[in-house]
Amino acid sequence: MRELIRRLSETHSLTLEEYERLITGRDEESAKILRALSVRVRRDFYGNDIYIRGLIEVSNICRNDCYYCGIRRGNSRCERYRLSHDEILACADEGYRLGFRTFVLQGGEDLYFNDERLGGIIRGIKSKYPDCAVTLSLGERSRESYKFLRSCGADRYLLRHETADSGHYAKLHPAEMSYDNRMKCLRDLRELGYQVGCGFMVGSPFQTSRNLAEDLKFIEEFRPEMCGIGPFIPHKDTPFGNYHAGIVELTCYLLSVIRLIHPAVLLPSTTALGTIDPLGREKGIMSGANVLMPNLSPVSVRKKYELYDNKICTGEESAQCRECLSRRMRKIGYEIVTCRGDFKR
Ligand code: SAH
Numbered sequence: 309m310r311e312l313i314r315r316l317s318e319t320h321s322l323t324l325e326e327y328e329r330l331i332t333g334r335d336e337e338s339a340k341i342l343r344a345l346s347v348r349v350r351r352d353f354y355g356n357d358i359y360i361r362g363l364i365e366v367s368n369i370c371r372n373d374c375y376y377c378g379i380r381r382g383n384s385r386c387e388r389y390r391l392s393h394d395e396i397l398a399c400a401d402e403g404y405r406l407g408f409r410t411f412v413l414q415g416g417e418d419l420y421f422n423d424e425r426l427g428g429i430i431r432g433i434k435s436k437y438p439d440c441a442v443t444l445s446l447g448e449r450s451r452e453s454y455k456f457l458r459s460c461g462a463d464r465y466l467l468r469h470e471t472a473d474s475g476h477y478a479k480l481h482p483a484e485m486s487y488d489n490r491m492k493c494l495r496d497l498r499e500l501g502y503q504v505g506c507g508f509m510v511g512s513p514f515q516t517s518r519n520l521a522e523d524l525k526f527i528e529e530f531r532p533e534m535c536g537i538g539p540f541i542p543h544k545d546t547p548f549g550n551y552h553a554g555i556v557e558l559t560c561y562l563l564s565v566i567r568l569i570h571p572a573v574l575l576p577s578t579t580a581l582g583t584i585d586p587l588g589r590e591k592g593i594m595s596g597a598n599v600l601m602p603n604l605s606p607v608s609v610r611k612k613y614e615l616y617d618n619k620i621c622t623g624e625e626s627a628q629c630r631e632c633l634s635r636r637m638r639k640i641g642y643e644i645v646t647c648r649g650d651f652k653r
Contacts, residue, residue: 602626
């Protein structure tokens with residue numbers, strides 16, 4: 309293990325088999341070494357700074373039916389909503405006041421948000437706040453659409469690949485969705501000049517260590533600017549409602565590994581991690597993550613954007629979340645900073 313870790317940290321690359329061994333052979337000692345190395349390289353790039361992204365959950369209406377997701381089309385118990393142009397801009401106003409310089413528009417694949425409407429929202433935010441980055445996380449769209457939204461000012465796009473194994477992908481999604489299209493979208497986004505984020509859930513149903521090794525290999529090769537990983541957490545009204553949640557320890561271990569594969573990557577310590585462990589986000593940061601994505605959505609809709617059960621921070625105002633996170637980060641020696649927080653080349 310020591311030899312594998314040494315080689316990973318020096319060459320930023322291992323074979324698929326080696327990644328798999330790194331996962332199956334992990335123990336407290338290897339986790340500790342990986343943590344120390346990853347915290348050190350993260351410091352070289354980003355110091356003690358933690359970047360924040362204001363997450364605006366624009367709609368929970370979705371045409372897709374992903375088996376793991378609480379806002380899937382088939383969940384008839386989900387109470388649907390979508391925010392208006394003005395409501396989204398009001399979230400950005402509040403966020404700007406609180407020191408956010410990146411806004412992430414995330415939502416289900418809601419056809420109401422066609423190019424014209426979305427373009428208007430992006431332009432609205434960028435003209436009012438030219439010093440801010442706009443990130444989209446709105447699922448699969450056509451290359452033309454991605455191109456148009458980029459021309460309206462969108463800077464970044466988050467589209468988790470979910471799993472880099474097409475067989476596993478087919479077990480998490482209905483037949484009408486395809487691994488190939490997901491990957492095509494990621495390539496299109498990259499070619500159009502977005503900063504791109506991929507990512508996956510840890511402990512999703514049917515996931516093997518081999519699958520995780522494939523995810524790591526994919527990240528090594530694709531070299532995304534951002535990478536979102538968090539534990540799978542069941543949602544009671546989905547086909548995976550009775551499966552086990554992913555584990556904190558493995559999620560943090562993988563955060564460290566990803567930091568070593570790709571030292572400059574922007575790596576969030578996710579809300580899902582904070583949901584399965586009250587100190588999950590702190591643990592993520594101490595394992596090599598450097599980004600937090602607190603919620604800026606109106607409190608009235610937060611509970612409805614429930615991708616998984618018991619999601620945290622659905623009752624607090626944005627200002628409270630911002631305060632709480634600053635305090636938590638300071639306590640472990642990090643500082644939330646007010647800046648766009650771009651990827652460092
Ligand atoms: N519709 C957009 C946004 C999806 S929500 C898209 O397709 O990209 C953002 C991420 O939440 C998903 O990519 C998925 O990885 C994660 N997610 C969904 N359901 C989850 C669950 N039950 N547990 C943990 N993460 C989940």
